[in-house]
Amino acid sequence: MIRRIGSLTIKEFLHLLHNWWLPALILVGGALELLLIGWATSRPITNLPLMVLDHDQSAASRALIGSLENMETFVLEGYVDRMDRLQQAFDRGEITAALVIPPGHGSQVARLRAGVANPGRVRPTVALWLDGAESMAASAALRDSESAVQQFGQQLVIHHMSLDERALMRFEPSLRVWFNEELSEALYTTPAELGLMLEFTVLIFAALAFARERELGTLEQLLVMPFSSLEIIVGKALPAAVVGFADFWLLLGIIHLAFGVPVRGSIPLLFVLALGYVLVELGKGLVISIVSRTQHQAFLLVMMVVMVDFMFTGFAAPVESMPRVLQWVAQFVPAHHWLAILRGVLLKGAGLDVLWPHVVALAALGLVIGSFSLYYVRKALE
Amino acid sequence: MNEENGNGGGPAAAERRDTVIETRGLARDFKDLRAIDGLDLTVRRGELFGLIGPDGAGKTTTLRLLAGLLKITDGSATVAGRDLTREPEAVKPHIGYMAQRFSLYAELTVMENLRFFSELYDVLPRERGERTDRLLSFAGLTPFKSRRAEHLSGGMKKKLALACTLIHQPPILLLDEPTTGVDPVSRREFWDILTELYTGGTTILVTTPYMDEADRCTQVGLIYQGQLIRCAAPEAIRAGIGEELIELQTDQWRKAQVVAEDLPGVSQVMTYGDSLHLLVDAAEERLPDIETRLEEEGIPYRSLRATRPRMEEAFISLVRDRERERLR
Amino acid sequence: MSLRHLKAVVLKEIRHVLRDRWTFILVLVTPISLLFIMAYALTVDIEDVPIAVMDHDQSAVSRNFIQQLSAGEELDVVARANSLEEVERLLVDGTIKVGVIIQPAFGEYLVGQRGLRLQVIIDGTEPESGTFGMEQVAQRTEAFVVRSLPTGSAEWLRPIELKTRALYNPGLEPRVDLVPGLISMVLGLPALSVALALSREREHGTLEQVLVTPISRADLLVGKMIPYIAIGMINVVAIPIMAMAAFGIPFRGSFGLFFLVSIVFLFAMLSMGTLIGVFMRTQPAALALSFLVIFFPGFFMTGIFYPIAAMPDELQMEAMLLPGTHYAIITRSIFLRAVGLEILWPNVLALAGLGVVFTAVAAFFFKKRLG
Known part of the structure; x- marks a missing residue:
């Protein structure tokens, strides 16, 4: 089984290499875009x-x-x-x-x-x-x-x-700002921008996994081959995970080097949690991919999900000030927990001891989304 | 046909007027690959011209160039009296082009596809109904006219594509492997349609990987590595290869194949069902040798006789000659 | 231009959308439902900002002060900390946004007019709530100090009074101006559809059969845009109604003007989509580029959230090349400022200009050829 997954993964990677310009467009274009947008929004509101x-x-x-x-x-x-x-x-x-x-x-x-x-x-x-x-x-x-x-x-x-x-x-309280002593706008804005870009990158690759093959009629070919549906799913998911994970480090490098966002917490912890988050988003993308009959549908859904999730990154409005219903909904948005984790590790130097509720929530979401997508994708493939 | 304003005299002028497709030194590059390399092709009015050649020889590229779908790198091409390098758009109303891959709208019905193309080709509304009905019955698609194209069989898809390219009654048809992936019955039907069109005076340039189809053409061009290496009527091609064919029927054809390949004068051995086809320099001379050798090896055979080479053998022979020439 | 060709392409594209129920529903309702969700999420009365108090004074005055802090909706004292470490932990794990540390002898000093022994720590990682929480704490502290000190001396704290008045949106509620601004974002979805529709034709090979017909490039491109402009217009009509009915966003200007300008905006936006579709050969690539040039900059560079005036000059120029920037100005002006063409004409002109330029560039690069 491992060998067959391997061969399927290699096929998907070859496909990716063959269409190298797509990951290149998203990785390089996305990195440049983040630089540009970070530059535009990293100054305190002036002028x-x-x-x-x-x-x-x-x-x-x-x-x-x-x-x-x-x-x-x-x-x-x-x-x-x-x-x-x-x-x-x-x-x-x-x-x-x-x-x-x-x-x-x-x-x-x-x-x-x-x-x-x-x-x-x-x-x-x-x-x-x-x-x-x-x-x-x-x-x-x-x-x-x-x-x-x-x-x-x-x-x-x-x-x-x-x-x-x-x-x-003497009659004014002494004031201190923690984690962002200079009140740098970049520390507010760029993690949210990174979150949005990363989510999109993972979703687009996951979403095209099945919707594209189905639309172009190559899915049948895959289904008649001696792969179990689980093997197909893993084979499809791995390249998307690798691209998404690579993208995370690329984007993190940019906000760290270009906008001075510190990494105060543990990098190995971030490594593990970023991987986990990428996998959760991947599961979401696969569900979108399998419920869509065409790429048109899948991609509209991707945009919709990305734009809704953006509202929960804290860029537009703090989640704790939203209506109760939405605060509750936010608990089911992986990006919400991910941003809390990302800000915690980068800016606050937080570790698992304080981040565990978000990690648990992300893991639970991952488990639910993962098993749902496995179940649903398998059913749809059979 | 309305493409010429010809009033010139003399046989040369008449021939030029009769030429509806002409390329001179036509070339097309893809990055660093020269796909078409100095192609000289002449198709006269009313011909059913078959373009054959191995995969990657440049058949599809040639057709796409003639349809104005690709930019010409070098040389010239004239279709329906219009220079393709200067006015590719002017050629379009005069040609019907059918792509190799199914290129119609899968989510539209048969009727909607026909109607769409009739409007793009400016078919007058009052003619449209009659013409689509005629094409539908011509292609045998009348019972399926409200079926979505994606739910048609492979053969029906091809016939629908042909119907769409015929909607504006073009004097010239460019068909790229119209029968690939189609069952034999549909293939025959398709060729019956083409023959009918040919009889009606339409000039047809068709590419095909099937040699029996090349035999149904009035003129055959063999394209190899982007060049036209032979162009003649099918009989002339078959006769002109300079080799002859021996047919050997045996139950032990595997063994016989190994033996025959080493015989002097035999240039190629091809399996053909339960028989072997041997291309030889001179059939009558070689027959006794082969007979002796088979008996020596103890291979029983049902028949051994000289026969007329078919298009397939001619094709293989020509390609092999060409390859040998290139190696030298 | 041939009307017959145009009509044929329009009908074909409409059939594509209508034939699959899911596609139709998605294309039609994603813009307005997305705006609904976003508007709902922007229902922000920043309130209940969680804070922690560490009382090292434990006097009547300090208890009184804590009561003052927790009065009202804005601040929510969620924890009583006993040590600085505890405050730190609460800030790190995000339980609180502001920590208030009442130092020993807080009451004594205040009563004796010797000063304020109070320290406030805020979380500098969250854009909104930290700052807001800090302001609230500062205001209440000031009010408390003013009440505690004898009249006269307290006014020294604010010798000049600043009275503020916000026009168009008296409560400075973010939703009131963000919802009109975000219309430009959700109307980017029809532009995505057009980009996908064009690249789909390449992907499926259907373009090959169309390119050999005598149709002109402009007819083909414009014909693809028209159905999605129509779908966008359905949303344009429905969105203000939804915004007014569901969220009480005022619509003070002319609806007719809004409708007309939205057509121009959709034209500009879809031209951008067409341009993307012309260059991208596959649908995933078209989506990726749409995200990079329409949606991602749409959030951050069109002035919806982050003011354009605050951007570096070079990027302000670039922002003006995005249709969304002009449209956000226009929608806010029509919804809230109730102004008309006499003021908005430069933006409308810019939208029309962008649309024409994008379409022209698309038609220029869209050769009737393969490869």
Whole structure:
């Protein structure tokens, strides 16, 4: 049996070699694509266009504008003098945020300086308008401008009231970010991108295994040969597993070398778990392959599965904030557990002692998907 | 036919006008392989021209070049009076091309396939009904017209493909191994159809691996390594090989084969059912030698006689000559 | 151009889709059902961010503070840690996103206005929840500090108040703008179908028989696109209805404009699919290239999630070559900003231009030849 599986596997590998450009396209193209996309999305959200409506035109208002302008987050798009111009700019999608400084801001700030005894009554207020039609950018703009304005205000108080700087700082919690000390965007984005690319690579090879042969009429030929269905399945699956596994290390190399994603955990552990994950996805792909009558159907299903799974990689939204039903569904998505494992091993240096629930879940999914695909594929082949 | 505006006189002009396919020094490269290498082919109007040759000799490539499916690397080709290198699209309405592999839409029915091609060939709607009906009955497909093409038998698929290539009544037909993989009955039917078309005046260029089919052609071209090495009527080819044939019927043909191969003057021994065919330089001269030798070896035989070489023997002989020449 | 040829190709392609029930269902319903699932997954009120608290003070003030933290929906105190190691372990295994460490004498210091003895640790690996959790903790801490300090001194923390107002989407709910944006992604599926349809003809050899007919290249390519544009349009009509009814996404602009612009977008997208189909000889290769140039960049480079303004300049240029980028701008503008052609014309023009260029390049490279 081993020998026959071997010969079948060799046939599949020869087929792969003969059509070398397909794995080449996916491996090389995918690697280049990951580089490109990683490059595009690995920077903190910056350069958001900001417009200013300064009704006050005082030294104080200019200083405030300067404090926002000096941040990486914003690029000053220009000044306007009327509200409707702001509305226009938002309608045109030209700006992410607009700072509106009301008249009298300067004198309020002056009173703020003078009224140390009772500053609460003279708190100056400025407005920030945001473009809700691009919520990701708007949220970043909101976050950054809030802290900028707060800092700016504190500096004002400190400098002009000759206050002890430490006196203020003492009332802020000391903050530390673990696993991503520099808050590098690449550490958020590239593992999710890797996950998506890897899943696609494994699925396409697994999905074409049977659907293609059936469509081109060569499946019959395979079925009349003296192979058991188990042997056929293993023979088909092995090359896909090898390609997928190789792809993982290729992609990992890219995000490590090009985007500085660290590998803090154990590489042998990652080796074993990556192999396991590839096999689980492979099982999924084989099921798609066998339920599809044509490649057209199989490939539409692959795209659908890949795009749905993308929602569970944490790139778009954190899974724990999704509706209960989807959190439950996420438990059945291998990519969800895989991303937790990948982030855990790469960024947190986690080991089996903490990752075991995800590993168990992945193993269970693998077992279910694997036996289902074995059963189903065998039934379909007979 | 409407492809010429011929008004020239003289026998040379008449011959040129009668030529519907002509290639001069035709060549086609695939990467570093020269598949067609200076092919000179002439097919005249009304001929049933069979192109034969071993696998990989360039039959399919030749047909694809003539159908405008491949770019010509070198040389010239004219089909229906149009230069293929300059205006390949202008040739298309005048030819019907049938690919070797089944190339119709498997998920469409017989009728839908016919209709699809009738529209691509701009068959007028008022003619379409009558023409498809005629082709369906011509090809014997009328009872299956609403069956999906994928559910047809191999022979019916070929006939449907032929019907689709005939939908615009092309004066020239290019058929690439139309009977490969078809049972003998269907093969015969298919050839009956071709003969009928030929009788109706259609020029047919057909490739085939079957030598008995080559015998049914009016003209046979033997293609070898991308070149046309012989082109004549079938009888002329059979007669012109310079070798003769001896047929030997024996029960111990394995043993006889070994013996016969070593005899002087015998160039080739072929098994043919329970008989052996021996290609020899001169049959009458060699017969007594062979007889003596068989008796020496104690091989009983039922008959031993000189016979006319068939197309198959002619083909093998020609190819072997060519190979010998090349080695030298 | 020949209308008869075009019609023949269109009918043939429609028959291919209709003949197999599964193919038909898949081609028709994948876009809208995919968008439904994605929209559902984007139902994100970031709430219940899991945090752990380590209370080394154990005073009335610290207990009060913890109560303040767990009030409301946003934060969920899932663990009380006793040591820093425990906090670390919880962060590593992902049980919590934020660890709050109340240091000894927290209450004493606060009451005596001597400072805040509080440390916050956040998980820097998750894009959203860590940051959000940190903001929530900071806000509540500030509110707590303000209440604990005598009036007057607390305002020093925020001397200038920033009032924010989000237009079009007051709650800055991601779903409201992501769903219109993602329409461009799901409409990539008809483009994939067209790429597969073309490469399938090569794979099955059916192209050979068509190439010897007098059909023009443009008729053949455009004829293949039309049925999938039609299928895409069915989705274009159904998607806003689904988005409004199921998810309460506002549709403020002109539906007629949305419909027309979507035709242009589908044309551009399917031209891209056609271009892929012209170059790829097998269906798996067509799928692979479609993923690499349509779907993968679609998620990350068309500004749906990650703002285009934040990308390097070189890539902003490239993003403009993707039909999805323009369409995402258009859909958001029509759905949310209620603007019309007077503002969107450059994007519509860009889509039309991309479509024409892609089709022209496809027709140019699509020789009526084999090999």
